Amino acid sequence: MKVWPGQPYPLGATWDGAGVNFALFSENATGVELCLFDSPNARAESHRVALTERTDLVWHAYLPEARPGQLYGYRVQGPYEPQEGHRFNPHKLLIDPYAKAVAGDVRWDDAVFGYRIGDPAADLSFDERDSAPFVPKCVVVDPAFSWGGDTRPRTPWHKTIIYELHVKGFTKLYPEVPEEMRGTYAGLAHPSVVDYLRSLGVTAVELMPVHQFVSDKYLHERGLTNYWGYNSIGFFAPHAAYSSGGVMGQQVAEFKTMVKTLHREGIEVILDVVYNHTGEGSQLGPTLAFRGIDNAAFYRLVAGQPRYYMDYTGCGNTLNMNHPRTLQLIMDSLRYWVLEMHVDGFRFDLASALARELHEVDRLGAFFDIIHQDPVLSQVKLIAEPWDLGEGGYQVGNFPLLWAEWNGIYRDNVRSFWRGDAGQIDDLAFRLTGSSDLYERGGRRPYASVNFVTAHDGFTLADLTSYNEKHNEANQEENHDGHDHNISWNCSVEGPTDDPEVLNLRARQQRNFLATLLLSQGVPMLVAGDETGRTQAGNNNAWCQDNEISWVDWNLDERKRELLEFTRRLIQLFHTHPVLRRRKFFQGRQIRGAESKDISWFRPDGQEMSETDWRNEQARSLAVRLAGDAIDEVDERGNRVTDDTLLLLLNAHHRAVSFVLPAHRQGITWEQLLDTRESFGRRKTRRTVRGGGSYRLEARSLALFRLEAGGETGAHAEEQASAQVEEQRDESEPPDTQAARREAGVLRAAPEAEGTQTIYCEHAGAIVPLDEGFCRACSRQVSEGDGIHRPPTPEMLKRLGYATTDVPEGEAQGEDQGEAPATEERPEEE
Template sequence: MTQLGATITPEGIRFAVWSSSARRLWVSLFDDSGARELDRLELKPEGEGVHALLVSGLGDGTRYAFRADGDYAPERGLWFDPDKLLTDPYAVEVDRPYQYHWRLAAKRNEGADTASLMPKAVARSLPKPVPVKPPLFQPGGLIYELNVRSFTRLHPDVPEAQRGTVAALAHPAIIEHLKRLGVSAVELMPVTAWIDERHLPPLGLGNAWGYNPVTFMALDPRLAPGGLKELRDTVAALRKAGIGTILDLVFNHTGESDRLGPTLSLRGLDALAYYRHQPDGRLVNDTGTGNTVACDHPVVREMVLDTLRHFVRFAGVDGFRFDLAPVLGRVDGAFDPEAPLLRDIAGDPVLADRVLIAEPWDIGPNGYQLGNFRPPYLEWNDRYRDDVRRFWRGDAGAIGALATRLAGSSDVFGREDGPVSRTVNFIAAHDGMTLADIVAYERKHNEANGEQNRDGHNDNLSWNNGVEGETGDEAISVSRSGDRRALLATLFASRGTIMLTAGDEFGRTQKGNNNAYAQDNAITWLDWAGRDHALEQYASSLATLRRAFPALTDTHFLAGEPADGSEIPDVAWLTETGAPPGEADWNDPGRHRLVMLLGDNEGGRLAVMINGDRRQCVFTLPARDGFEWLPAVETQPVDLARPLPGRSVGFMIERRAAGSGNRKGS
């Protein structure tokens, strides 16, 4: 297909847009402020649904938008209205953020022209592509998920004008923090331009997460006032520090919402083609947002591919995380792991080596697809999240599930994928309770969202040590601090890729709010001044251990057999007495203690001693002549002669003894 969007040439700008059912299409040109429409020029059909026009005398910085006319019959998926100004689906820049207004959703002939309400696309000459380099991130590393705005909004070292922007991520203080944690790649929650859901403005709230895009390439001016160059420079600065960048992109729906939603771009150009519809004309809602993008349509597939290539070529990103990824694999409504779009992404010459991460669920029919994507897609593993939470909550019979999750979840990813796990292990993410709140709130507290606490998940697998929320009780505070350390230790001790959400390393809280998408305020802004420095240092020590012991970052499933070049098994499971657990131990509902003994190619071993019981316990580790057991984490020295505290994780590393003899665990 011909190049779509606004292409700057020596003769002027060529505007091109696709629609299979519009009768007429125009490009509207605006002054430099975007306030006054200077001209409205009709595009010419070029075949295969493309309408285009070369306008001479225009150049970089031109503000424009499209208009379309045709049948207006929403019951048949047709929404044409020339009074609705439409953003170019291929826009690479918009001049201001989107703001919801009821007139954007008015029926044809019932609302005035929307030009004054809409941002304008800005035509730009794209820079030279960045040099192609392999992604820095490799499976087994640490992904650090962050919300660009909330991450640095309160950071004291970042210049105030830069706080909350993409550029702030390149600040030396931020990069130093990421390096201390051993971050392999930052995963940026959506940075493309979005619009608030229509129910938020009356509540005095706004979308703070960005999972409500209008188009897919243009960055939100609130996050990247410097446009594509700001993202490109930040990616380069992070890469220089050894840190990759992954973009969280939303291709499953747009902010045009349901039949009562605004007409902003795709809906006004060709809703019937861009969105999936029921046979009776109703919008399919596999996303819970009111619409579902038709990712099996050839034009949509090409638009998604063009978007991904755009961010690789011109920003140099390592890869992508796909929100509600089963939508990308739905063909005629049913998920197919060999769907054309999923296959095209993985096989595209520009994209084939990029990091590809699927959120493997949506709310449509058979929407839960964990483990059903194909390599090279990694997958968010909510089974890991839930089983780890159940274990540390004290649920009966959770020890076997914990071992499976620590070892890479072979029950999920070992079916057809061969010997390598595609898991992305996480305990907390942007969606849900923070790691600190998991151990402080048994129930969600979403009152600030204005929906009478009805929104958000009810089953959080969380606990509160007997008292809901914050407390001044020293014993409860100590207990919760221990639980947070145990959760972090479990994550860093898990085989394969791990993901940590920004701020969880120092105890960030959302006061029990598990659906804080509409809280662009202190509920989500990271409190750098009040962070738990001891917890942060502990997380940094865990990161150091993980980097030093390759068996933790290896993505191959554990087999209990010696790895190549080693004489000891890659893993041995032990009870606290040092004996292998029998069937009765694995099936004991009251058992909450376990040792994972990992081997490495240098002949040493790492003991991960897990005491999920509230009582302290002395752990015994097997001794070998010529080796000794040493504490593995500086901020948590463990002495095998002393009991391991209740609800904690201890680490010992076995190394060759400096002299003769060995040290035997007691």
């Protein structure tokens, strides 16, 4: 076999069309051998090639006869002196940290450990067994791929809705995905799955770890697996088990195809990345890659006791961000996933660990400095999980510009409020408005806050309303694992129940959480399955459950379908109303001649909140008005952004509360858009309440209103004439719709803006607006004969109840105060 000197850069195995260059960094090694294999299960290498060239601490060679698909690994010589921080062992086959693909899994034989298992000296002993039969092999990859003009969606932060999902768990039970594609990158790119994501209305998927990862030995012995994947061993390689097409480099092309498909539908791809530790664990862990290549360079070791690892992650080790080559590894990995794999951003697991310089978390550390000056990485979405397990690791609100953060304080405050805890309204007000107390002082914007109520770690939304205690027995740790501080409420019954009152309350609480999330300023993040009531049977730490506990169940009963449609409705409101997704924090004053302050807070009696009211520990209800004519922003073309004025009512009391709706001037009317006491959040007839009138909000409920015509002119306000039965002919409405409406004697169906056309949507079961040819309810493009949409008919309009009606006796909101004349019901207009 021909061996040429090769080049020290780029690191890894690089196919240039004629041969392959191999380059491996090791500062403290005394020798490196490249091992070539004929198959992933080969017990021994077919060739060993000594890398005799060493440049800038990089060992390298060029093999002109090597081709894509070649399997390889390394053996590295050097001192085995754990007490000095060195753990070289040439008997162990090592994974290339820069491998673009990995084939095979770790087989948990004692040979994969650098020391003798059971020896009294533990990790100070030295094991001479060959690990090659038991460890994965690296794959040389041809990067060529036809992107076909792939364009990044580049969704602005303030228009982003994140959807966290697990590649396997999301499609493993998806009925429309072929069996062989379920649980894979191809499954996630299946047309039915992409169609679901579009119809839901999310703009980005945040994929739980897809870097090549390993499952721990003790999990294997218990019949469990590392399902979540926060145990990386290869930072460039897409996890091979998620590939339907093969593991000899096909996983790379399949991942790229998935990204390309999602981009074509306007959906961004964000990766959850784990650069804080590796899958090699503590000093008693296996020798698979970094430990055997250069332990002292790649890991943070205890000062004065380098046998041991600094562990800020709870996983046994922490990568050494203070070493330039480790920092380079991470930056090269990030750039590779952006430039070569076309991803749109990253969520950094335990990001505080990346910022630690010595022992302190330094938010202006080298890691951030390098990213901020990088012309590629500074232009993608960067999200921090702003904590780790070390002292001072909780850093919510302290990350620098360009970064968004998982806002754990938002999660806790919102959960506490809807549980009915005392003294929550002050904190809740900050969370609803973008958490200015956390982000404004650093010059950041509301979209620095990634708002979430649930995440992969913890209870699902359904379990949050069904369990007071965790139930993690399936994890085989006697229920000791997982958080105990869940801030959950089971609605009086622990776990499953047939009690209709409990089930209805749980469903309403789920709607409250979803509505709060989608109506708050900031970037909302949903967890896959929450919109359909997915449960993990009370398991709040399902990291090792690769089974029905974790997989999304797509067998939807009526209650689950109702929650799904409610979620779609909320997401539609988010996209429709810019006042819900402001780029700037509220100022609490009139702006640009607006009629009212950009934000106003009210007690249920209609009076503005005072300082004393904010300190009322017993208050569990409040209202907030968002002025649509006081946004003080311009759009991409420099036009002033205006919207409807919205009013949000929240009641976490165990009893109903009557709210007096604000009347900043005579003759205004509020139109109800949403009420979480309804399974879909709305009725077929619309309610309106005059300013100064009363609205009875049920216990533990939320309602949203829009200021009607005669109020501020917003993006979706209409003329008063459109509320009359005898409206004028609108040339923008299709003739067949006009004729059907006139024949049925009803109001125009679902107008939201001038020029709006309407269609009947089978999914929504309602007449909804068209938005540039797309259905506003299901987000699908409307075409003749698509089986989902059709023009309204007179019979359809009558059947759906689109007719002027009087308020039924006793139905008027405010009946407890004799306010019936202040409330009206009329046909719903989307």
